[in-house]
Amino acid sequence: MRSREAVTGRTIVVAFDHGDDFDTALREACQAHDIRSAYIPMFIAGFSAVDLVGTCERLADPQAPVWSRVQLTNVEAVGAGTIAWDHTAEAIAPHIHVAAGLKELSAAGHTSHLLGATVQFLTEMIIVEVTEPQLRREREPALYDVPLLRFDGHDA
16 A cells, blocks of 8 residues: 655636547646646546447456446446546556446446547546646556556655
8 A cells, every 4th residue: 555645736627628538638738737747526527439448258367357338328427537647658657536427328337447438529627736746657567567656756
C-alpha cells in the first residue's frame, strides 16, 4: 500500500459536445489547462458507443487482467477516475471506470474500465488538479504489465 497527502489545485469543469471522441476531448481539455495529475470525482455521460473491458469467453488465467472489450451502444453512464502522467508516452494516462446502462434494455447495467466512447448529447465532468504529489502511471512487469499509479519521487 502506498499513500500520500494530496494537495489540490484548480477545479476544471468540462462539457463535452455531441459526437466528441471521449479520449480525444479529455486529452484536449487536460492540454488546454496543462493538467498532468488529477482526479475525476465524477462525471455523467451519454454515449452513442462505448468500449468497456470485458469478455464472455472463459479466462485462461483468472488472475490475469482482461484486455478484451465489450462494445455497447446507446448508454447513460456515471464514472470517476484518475489522470497521471506517462513519462514513456509523454502524455496523460487516464484510468477511468464507468457504470453504464443500456437505455433500450431497461437500463441493464455494465460496470468496468472505460476503453473508449463517443459522446451522445452530453458529457459533463469535473477534473480536480493534483499539484502534489505528481502522479505518474508505470507498467508493472511482475503484474501482467498493468499500468499502476505511482507518486513522483516517493515510492518505487
